[in-house]
Amino acid sequence: MNETITVKGFRQQRKNGSNMKLTSLPIRVLSALLDRKEILPSSLTEECLEQIRLSDPGLGAFLTVTEKEALSAAAEADRRCRAGIRLSPLDGIPYALKDNLATDKIRTTAGSRMLAEFIPCTDAEVVKRLKNAGAVLLGKCNLDEFGMGNSTRYSAFRATRNPIDPAFVPGGSSGGCAAAVGAGMAVFSIGSDTGGSVRQPAAFCGITGFKPTYGVIPRDGLIAFASSLDTVGILARTPEDCLSVLRVIAGPDACDMTSRPYLFESGEEPKLPRIALLSAEEEESDTDAVRQMTASAVRLLQDAGYPVRKTAVPNLRAALSAYYIISSAEASSNLARYDGIRFGVRAHGCHGIDALYDRSRAEGFGDEVKRRILLGTHVLSEGSRKCFYQSACATRETLRTAFSHIFETAELILCPTVPCTAFRMEESLSPAEAYQSDCHTVPASLCGLPAISIPCGIGPDGMPLALQLIAKEGSDAALCRYAANVLRLITEMPLSRKDCGE
Amino acid sequence: MHGILYFFRRHFAVSGAQTSRLFSTTAPRRKYPYSVPKGDRPPVGGVLYHPMNINIKELSRLAHLSLTEEEERRFSEELEGVLAFLVQTAATTPSDEGNPAVLSPVHEPREDISIPFPAPERILALAPDTAQGLIQVPAVLRDE
Numbered sequence: 001m002n003e004t005i006t007v008k009g010f011r012q013q014r015k016n017g018s019n020m021k022l023t024s025l026p027i028r029v030l031s032a033l034l035d036r037k038e039i040l041p042s043s044l045t046e047e048c049l050e051q052i053r054l055s056d057p058g059l060g061a062f063l064t065v066t067e068k069e070a071l072s073a074a075a076e077a078d079r080r081c082r083a084g085i086r087l088s089p090l091d092g093i094p095y096a097l098k099d100n101l102a103t104d105k106i107r108t109t110a111g112s113r114m115l116a117e118f119i120p121c122t123d124a125e126v127v128k129r130l131k132n133a134g135a136v137l138l139g140k141c142n143l144d145e146f147g148m149g150n151s152t153r154y155s156a157f158r159a160t161r162n163p164i165d166p167a168f169v170p171g172g173s174s175g176g177c178a179a180a181v182g183a184g185m186a187v188f189s190i191g192s193d194t195g196g197s198v199r200q201p202a203a204f205c206g207i208t209g210f211k212p213t214y215g216v217i218p219r220d221g222l223i224a225f226a227s228s229l230d231t232v233g234i235l236a237r238t239p240e241d242c243l244s245v246l247r248v249i250a251g252p253d254a255c256d257m258t259s260r261p262y263l264f265e266s267g268e269e270p271k272l273p274r275i276a277l278l279s280a281e282e283e284e285s286d287t288d289a290v291r292q293m294t295a296s297a298v299r300l301l302q303d304a305g306y307p308v309r310k311t312a313v314p315n316l317r318a319a320l321s322a323y324y325i326i327s328s329a330e331a332s333s334n335l336a337r338y339d340g341i342r343f344g345v346r347a348h349g350c351h352g353i354d355a356l357y358d359r360s361r362a363e364g365f366g367d368e369v370k371r372r373i374l375l376g377t378h379v380l381s382e383g384s385r386k387c388f389y390q391s392a393c394a395t396r397e398t399l400r401t402a403f404s405h406i407f408e409t410a411e412l413i414l415c416p417t418v419p420c421t422a423f424r425m426e427e428s429l430s431p432a433e434a435y436q437s438d439c440h441t442v443p444a445s446l447c448g449l450p451a452i453s454i455p456c457g458i459g460p461d462g463m464p465l466a467l468q469l470i471a472k473e474g475s476d477a478a479l480c481r482y483a484a485n486v487l488r489l490i491t492e493m494p495l496s497r498k499d500c501g502e
Numbered sequence: 503m504h505g506i507l508y509f510f511r512r513h514f515a516v517s518g519a520q521t522s523r524l525f526s527t528t529a530p531r532r533k534y535p536y537s538v539p540k541g542d543r544p545p546v547g548g549v550l551y552h553p554m555n556i557n558i559k560e561l562s563r564l565a566h567l568s569l570t571e572e573e574e575r576r577f578s579e580e581l582e583g584v585l586a587f588l589v590q591t592a593a594t595t596p597s598d599e600g601n602p603a604v605l606s607p608v609h610e611p612r613e614d615i616s617i618p619f620p621a622p623e624r625i626l627a628l629a630p631d632t633a634q635g636l637i638q639v640p641a642v643l644r645d646e
Binding site: 118119121254257321324325332336339340341342343344345346350351352353354355356357358359361362365370371373374375376377378379381383384387388430431432435436 | 553556558561562564565566567568569573577580581583584585586587588589611612619621624625628629630631637639640641642
């Protein structure tokens with residue numbers, strides 16, 4: 001892990017002739033090196049583009065690489081760097097963007113045939129903020145169509161592969177973003193998390209994935225999936241990097257009614273936060289490796305002095321169903337806008353407006369999106385609404401109350417990020433089976449809480465395992481700092497293979 | 503007339519689905535695909551309708567998706583599998599109306615003002631079919 005690398009260490013390694021990758025350095029160190037003009041933004045960007053040329057044909061992480069724009073943005077950053085007027089700690093740092101965030105004059109597909117030729121007229125708010133901070137956009141990353149899926153195999157264009165072992169999926173829906181950071185093609189990437197779409201791929205690719213409190217990062221320009229759950233998230237190598245990016249992109253935006261002001265330094269934080277270990281029926285679906293990893297990590301934390309106690313949330317299992325009901329219901333309404341009239345695919349040779357709608361949508365959407373639209377339509381229809389949608393909303397409220405009770409006596413909630421390691425590319429799961437692997441990530445989404453996934457050991461199949469930490473609403477920065485400490489602990493005392501189910 | 507109604511439904515209703523009933527008179531009442539304790543079963547709204555039944559033709563009409571026969575069969579099978587798994591949620595008795603908002607809003611609503619976009623031709627360029635600076639669509643109103 002690169003947590004301990006310092007500017008000094010980097011100089012030493014360079015002197016020794018080691019060709020250490022710049023992208024493996026923490027943003028804090030890169031920024032310090034840029035400040036001292038020891039490296040230049042263009043060399044950093046070129047290293048990333050070189051890595052993309054090398055790895056991306058095999059991995060398929062990018063849908064669009066904006067090489068020309070990236071190089072000219074880096075050249076401008078070079079000038080600022082030389083003049084000693086860097087705009088922010090992210091000035092000159094190259095990043096990748098999930099293709100459901102709008103970019104002015106750059107194709108934005110959301111992984112769908114429906115938007116295959118869609119070229120937005122404005123930038124998303126996060127893109128504007130990153131541009132103003134001087135960050136360099138490398139390209140747009142692959143995703144499951146409209147963010148619906150957890151393997152990046154539901155993209156209309158291509159499947160993305162896991163950078164640790166290409167025989168495995170990278171997770172999803174921000175699979176392209178996770179693969180890009182995992183393979184050193186970008187320093188960080190911006191994804192979106194509706195039910196775990198940032199945390200789950202980060203877990204599968206062995207990196208850090210951060211989902212903020214609902215509303216902390218503005219969503220103007222994010223192609224909507226489920227509006228009461230959608231958040232913009234950050235994928236990076238470490239929680240510290242996530243915090244560096246969060247500082248630049250968090251804060252209210254007049255164009256997003258759900259955005260909220262964010263205070264970074266919120267009073268004192270205990271050095272050793274109280275941790276509540278979430279134990280529930282959820283564990284049933286965990287593989288042995290995941291269960292052992294969690295137990296070993298808890299032991300490690302206790303040895304380091306963290307007060308850890310078990311806690312249970314009644315009916316946590318219902319969260320998964322509530323998530324799929326609410327998200328599909330909202331998706332069926334949100335995706336009604338793709339009707340072949342103002343933009344997107346329009347079917348040819350249709351008689352009448354209804355046939356045009358029906359056939360354009362049938363041609364433009366993939367199977368998973370159709371399933372969710374049909375499911376959403378079903379759970380909202382009269383007769384089903386009470387049974388499904390309303391009870392899902394009630395479950396969500398119960399869950400929120402239960403979580404706020406936990407936070408009366410603890411600062412952090414701990415659980416695995418995913419019940420298993422990455423699955424193989426060819427492994428086919430029924431929709432209901434695939435949905436169950438989101439069981440650990442959806443509760444934080446339903447409650448709008450900040451959550452972070454950090455790598456924690458390697459499973460028997462050689463694929464990474466991950467822990468999830470959840471904090472209370474608004475404690476985003478504290479969560480990143482706590483996660484950095486926990487990750488440092490895990491890195492210093494790595495879990496043995498025996499600790500991870502071998 | 504249909505066009506006007508349709509416009510209304512698309513632009514003012516939350517979802518087309520909510521405006522229509524989903525009675526399925528022909529489909530037989532199905533058993534739960536796996537055992538759910540009796541007390542935990544969702545309330546069933548009458549004999550004609552059962553929330554576990556998928557009426558795929560009606561759903562595809564409401565969702566504006568034309569499906570082939572093969573797709574109809576496949577999707578209803580898959581959706582029944584998904585519903586069987588979702589029915590667990592019904593363990594919570596629904597309150598009058600659950601609150602769909604996750605966190606209370608903190609923003610004051612801003613004024614609803616229109617700001618002209620500097621390059622309307624770029625928006626027009628996204629439309630699949632245009633004529634004389636307008637988006638062209640098939641006839642909505644017809645002589646019956």
